[in-house]
Amino acid sequence: MSYVDEVLERVKAKNASEPEFLQAVEEVLESLRPVIEANEEKYRKEALLERITEPDRQLKFRVPWVDDKGQVQVNTGYRVQFNNSIGPYKGGLRLHPSVNIGIIKFLGFEQVFKNSLTGLPIGGGKGGSDFDPKGKSDREVMAFCQSFMTELCKYIGADVDVPAGDIGTGAREIGYMFGQYKRIRGMYEGVLTGKGLTYGGSLARTEATGYGLLYITEELMKCHGESMEGKTVVVSGAGNVAIYAIQKAQQMGAKVVTCSDSTGWIYDPEGIDVALLKEVKEVKRARLTEYAAARKSAEYHEGRGVWQIKCDIALPCATQNELLIDDAKQLVANGCKAVCEGANMPTTLDATKYLQDNGVWFICGKASNAGGVATSALEMSQNSERLSWTFEEVDAKLKQIMVNIYHNIDDAAKRYNMEGNYVAGANIAGFEKVAEAMLAQGVC
Structure with missing residues (x-):
């Protein structure tokens, strides 16, 4: 039995009542197989996978x-x-x-x-x-x-x-x-991090995850000869990530036509009104029914259903396992070109595989929603230096980080002959740095 299979068996036995954790571990370790196989003897001796999953x-x-x-x-x-x-x-x-x-x-x-x-x-x-x-x-x-x-x-x-x-x-x-x-x-x-601006918070932190998602999506499109201009985008969620993803997508010339919350979803063919969405969600902390009541072009639907709307780009920004296999089939049937995750693991494993197998460019959340934590780390830097950077300075650093992430995961996938598999690329690029640090620091 391979080292990866041994560790997967052990993790499943020890964490049988934790399906989300098992799903995350399986997704990562399966895509790391070529890296592990190339270093199997060394990693097994150091129990690296056991240590990294505990x-x-x-x-x-x-x-x-x-x-x-x-x-x-x-x-x-x-x-x-x-x-x-x-x-x-x-x-x-x-x-x-x-x-x-x-x-x-x-x-x-x-x-x-x-x-x-x-x-x-x-x-x-x-x-x-x-x-x-x-x-x-x-x-x-x-x-x-x-x-x-x-x-x-x-x-x-x-x-x-x-x-x-x-x-x-x-x-x-x-x-x-x-x-x-x-x-x-x-x-x-x-x-x-995420503090108020008067006591050590960073400008652009509120916008960071949503903006970062669009910076990596834009780079993905650009590297495939496309642009955001004129594209139709569907977004799930109506929280912080979704709101600022919608805002940045529209600044890039795309039209975002959906958003959702825990009870229902909005379809607005004229494009989501970000100011109204902010008022409903950030000021009133109300349901999306209030958005629909205030905007004639908007349709409100109970339950879930944003993925049935025809689009070029889909951005799941709500919660884990919200994009299922039937949703993936609907997106493919409607000609969707790219899916980039704004939430943590919002796409199930079978849906992810279906999208990849059908030529949809797919970037997983550990790469595409890293803008939030990246800007949190920039907030930590400002706190350590007792400085405050301008919005433009933070935003420029955020954009460069997201562009770098795209090229790092693209390069990692190519190195292991998996060009276009950005899930594997993200897991490999993230793993290699952590593994090297763990091995350098001894058994700890």
């Missing part, structure tokens, strides 16, 4: 807090510090009812390779809680965030582990957490 540590803790009625509520908090071979642990905090240890482990594992691809010195980690900020008052969100950070602060620091935002964790939540960290530790340091 987190350095997993933290699970109780988060008690008091709601506005005086009732004590209890949630579960998590932080998985996966791998710090190339820098401090770095990765977001997800606040959503679906959060469990398997999801946090899958996100942390993906983060190791994503952060490696940025070219910046940051390791991989992830955290969060099954707390749902939707429908909660500011005081309730503050009470939860303060309780969450009271425990988490024992394990993080500017040179140890630097969390950021993720689904459900925006500037409000980061602010409350930062205040509590500062209060308990008595230190003012860049321990969190």
